[in-house]
Amino acid sequence: ERSYKVTLLPGDGIGPEIMRVAVDVMQAVGRREGITFDFTEKLVGGAALDALGVPLPDDTLASCLESNAVLLAAIGGYKWDSNPPHLKPETGLLGLRAGLGVFANLRPAVVLPQLVDASTLKREVAEGVDIMVVRELIGGIYFGKPRGFDVNETGDRFAFNTMVYSTPEIDRIARVAFDTARKRQGRLCSVDKANVLQVSQLWRERVTAIGKEEYPDVELSHMYVDNAAMQLVRNPKQFDTIVTGNLFGDILSDISSMLSGSIGMLPSSSMSESGPGLFEPIHGSAPDIAGTDKANPLAQVLSAAMMLRYGLGEVKAAEIIESAVSSTLDKGYRTGDLMSAGKTLVGCTQMGEILLDAL
Amino acid sequence: ERSYKVTLLPGDGIGPEIMRVAVDVMQAVGRREGITFDFTEKLVGGAALDALGVPLPDDTLASCLESNAVLLAAIGGYKWDSNPPHLKPETGLLGLRAGLGVFANLRPAVVLPQLVDASTLKREVAEGVDIMVVRELIGGIYFGKPRGFDVNETGDRFAFNTMVYSTPEIDRIARVAFDTARKRQGRLCSVDKANVLQVSQLWRERVTAIGKEEYPDVELSHMYVDNAAMQLVRNPKQFDTIVTGNLFGDILSDISSMLSGSIGMLPSSSMSESGPGLFEPIHGSAPDIAGTDKANPLAQVLSAAMMLRYGLGEVKAAEIIESAVSSTLDKGYRTGDLMSAGKTLVGCTQMGEILLDAL
Numbered sequence: 001e002r003s004y005k006v007t008l009l010p011g012d013g014i015g016p017e018i019m020r021v022a023v024d025v026m027q028a029v030g031r032r033e034g035i036t037f038d039f040t041e042k043l044v045g046g047a048a049l050d051a052l053g054v055p056l057p058d059d060t061l062a063s064c065l066e067s068n069a070v071l072l073a074a075i076g077g078y079k080w081d082s083n084p085p086h087l088k089p090e091t092g093l094l095g096l097r098a099g100l101g102v103f104a105n106l107r108p109a110v111v112l113p114q115l116v117d118a119s120t121l122k123r124e125v126a127e128g129v130d131i132m133v134v135r136e137l138i139g140g141i142y143f144g145k146p147r148g149f150d151v152n153e154t155g156d157r158f159a160f161n162t163m164v165y166s167t168p169e170i171d172r173i174a175r176v177a178f179d180t181a182r183k184r185q186g187r188l189c190s191v192d193k194a195n196v197l198q199v200s201q202l203w204r205e206r207v208t209a210i211g212k213e214e215y216p217d218v219e220l221s222h223m224y225v226d227n228a229a230m231q232l233v234r235n236p237k238q239f240d241t242i243v244t245g246n247l248f249g250d251i252l253s254d255i256s257s258m259l260s261g262s263i264g265m266l267p268s269s270s271m272s273e274s275g276p277g278l279f280e281p282i283h284g285s286a287p288d289i290a291g292t293d294k295a296n297p298l299a300q301v302l303s304a305a306m307m308l309r310y311g312l313g314e315v316k317a318a319e320i321i322e323s324a325v326s327s328t329l330d331k332g333y334r335t336g337d338l339m340s341a342g343k344t345l346v347g348c349t350q351m352g353e354i355l356l357d358a359l
Numbered sequence: 360e361r362s363y364k365v366t367l368l369p370g371d372g373i374g375p376e377i378m379r380v381a382v383d384v385m386q387a388v389g390r391r392e393g394i395t396f397d398f399t400e401k402l403v404g405g406a407a408l409d410a411l412g413v414p415l416p417d418d419t420l421a422s423c424l425e426s427n428a429v430l431l432a433a434i435g436g437y438k439w440d441s442n443p444p445h446l447k448p449e450t451g452l453l454g455l456r457a458g459l460g461v462f463a464n465l466r467p468a469v470v471l472p473q474l475v476d477a478s479t480l481k482r483e484v485a486e487g488v489d490i491m492v493v494r495e496l497i498g499g500i501y502f503g504k505p506r507g508f509d510v511n512e513t514g515d516r517f518a519f520n521t522m523v524y525s526t527p528e529i530d531r532i533a534r535v536a537f538d539t540a541r542k543r544q545g546r547l548c549s550v551d552k553a554n555v556l557q558v559s560q561l562w563r564e565r566v567t568a569i570g571k572e573e574y575p576d577v578e579l580s581h582m583y584v585d586n587a588a589m590q591l592v593r594n595p596k597q598f599d600t601i602v603t604g605n606l607f608g609d610i611l612s613d614i615s616s617m618l619s620g621s622i623g624m625l626p627s628s629s630m631s632e633s634g635p636g637l638f639e640p641i642h643g644s645a646p647d648i649a650g651t652d653k654a655n656p657l658a659q660v661l662s663a664a665m666m667l668r669y670g671l672g673e674v675k676a677a678e679i680i681e682s683a684v685s686s687t688l689d690k691g692y693r694t695g696d697l698m699s700a701g702k703t704l705v706g707c708t709q710m711g712e713i714l715l716d717a718l
């Protein structure tokens with residue numbers, strides 16, 4: 001009997017509802033596969049702000065660091081939007097990422113055959129899209145210093161941030177990306193803005209060197225970020241694995257996921273050198289539908305599967321969950337975000353029950 | 360008889376071919392409308408590197424500054440891709456923008472009814488899209504200092520750039536954007552990353568203040584850049600006018616233009632406080648088809664029209680050109696990039712002849 005400590009962070013908005021479904025699914029698979037989960041639920045984001053006045057309580061980070069893996073739902077909401085920066089839910093998320101040292105964020109964007117029509121792209125453009133965006137998550141302009149506000153010689157206020165990468169930061173994310181590409185179609189596209197930015201010139205130089213020295217079997221290409229954004233809309237099938245910095249990765253992974261037309265379906269993983277990984281859906285906390293039982297829990301359930309596979313090494317349990325999701329879609333069950341003619345509309349709770357039946 | 364000094368910068372790749380068509384069209388309209396053009400052709404980009412060893416000769420910038428307006432085609436090509444940064448064609452373009460002080464870059468993205476099917480988006484999503492991206496062009500991380508390479512305490516190399524905006528820089532681009540929105544549907548969406556970046560927090564604060572004080576009639580909204588990129592794919596019709604910084608504008612304007620499926624059709628204008636404006640197609644120099652007479656000259660011709668309208672105040676001449684383009688499309692003539700069943704394929708030169716007939 002294998003046992004794992006998992007910190008659960010339901011967060012805000014629809015977070016608690018979709019987390020409940022994922023926990024039920026994990027428990028069911030655990031019983032079947034002889035896995036015990038030692039779940040600890042903690043506060044983060046707006047929920048933590050309301051209860052404790054900080055977006056990332058020390059106790060939450062400590063619990064995460066003592067776990068084998070962390071499963072997050074979503075954070076944020078209108079309620080905290082006008083808070084000062086250090087009291088925003090997002091600041092808690094950034095602190096969590098940095099605190100866990102999860103530098104490698106993997107965001108798959110797959111157009112599932114059952115859901116091709118959910119894409120706003122033409123069927124022939126969307127069909128078969130299968131992209132993995134590898135985003136550097138704890139460096140770049142998100143964390144770069146100096147940053148802040150000041151007044152210049154002419155008495156005008158100005159504000160500034162620093163986009164910075166060092167060679168070890170680039171090298172380690174490049175290796176994760178090359179390893180990922182190797183397990184996929186063996187093609188890696190590195191995205192930067194090397195025609196304008198020095199930080200991108202170093203990025204390109206290092207990714208090229210790592211590729212040449214350590215991954216000669218992976219086909220490496222480079223693209224400017226403006227062109228990459230455009231190519232994702234023009235012909236997304238040209239991409240296999242994409243590697244890029246924190247800010248460009250934020251933008252490109254959102255475009256990639258939107259291509260699928262169903263961001264309610266997409267999980268993500270964030271890994272550190274050796275500590276626990278962080279697993280979460282790529283969608284937000286959807287405060288407008290929170291508490292109405294309308295949320296799609298599948299991205300959360302697939303994040304749990306990703307956790308089992310990459311965070312805990314429980315590949316079989318992950319596969320069982322993934323095929324339960326797939327068969328549930330095959331049977332025509334859809335939450336509102338993916339509803340179309342001829343399908344059966346279900347709520348969040350009911351989707352969970354159907355998944356449990358499918359297990 | 361009105362007379363204007365115009366500096367022509369054909370640049371690289373397909374630049375000279377499409378510029379020739381635009382010049383013929385301007386001459387023809389000029390004869391009809393009693394306008395004389397005093398054209399001076401100068402080198403920039405790769406062409407200048409080959410001839411003079413610098414991407415922006417002093418003489419080129421001087422001629423531009425003495426003109427009433429500057430018409431650029433496109434710069435860059437594989438040939439110069441491995442040049443050191445200061446000897447890249449792009450560096451010439453950035454120097455030209457800075458030298459002219461053209462801080463306000465307007466990039467329209469319109470899905471023409473005749474070309475809806477060229478979009479990779481579904482017809483119902485693409486139809487009727489009409490977005491104007493107002494991009495700050497001579498500030499932000501493109502020009503911010505400090506920038507460069509260094510070695511840190513642990514002996515590792517690192518590289519950095521600074522994203523910086525001052526209040527006057529934000530205020531002046533905000534005013535251009537609000538004015539633009541007022542002439543359109545009266546809706547402005549300001550895009551930033553204020554949940555992470557201080558520079559975006561100042562941006563949001565100033566745009567909000569200018570809106571409240573000077574443009575209470577314009578409907579202002581704010582969006583994070585990752586969400587904006589995603590929304591452009593999900594439902595582009597929600598946007599009227601977008602205002603954003605240099606880097607985000609680079610990315611978002613490329614996505615917007617790709618929505619139209621026909622970047623060979625889209626012009627842009629860049630305006631300063633009082634000097635000559637810079638007008639250019641948004642597409643690149645397409646080195647792979649240079650010299651084959653396959654290029655689509657229409658974005659260049661429409662850039663000339665934009666120059667007449669906004670740079671020289673010759674609205675009637677601009678309208679004549681725009682309706683010649685429209686009627687040429689109506690008659691079914693298409694260059695290769697826009698070719699579809701039932702249309703007539705023409706080359707760059709022939710497209711120019713058809714335009715002259717249509718005038």
Ligand SMILES: CC(C)[C@H](C(=O)O)[C@@H](O)C(=O)O
Pocket residue numbers: 090093094250554555585
């Ligand atoms: C909430 C925000 C800080 C975050 C980011 O920018 O990283 C989000 O957009 C994401 O992509 O996970």
Ligand SMILES: CC(C)[C@H](C(=O)O)[C@@H](O)C(=O)O
Pocket residue numbers: 195196226449452453609
């Ligand atoms: C060529 C490059 C420097 C330029 C930019 O990034 O501004 C181009 O992408 C553009 O959008 O005009």
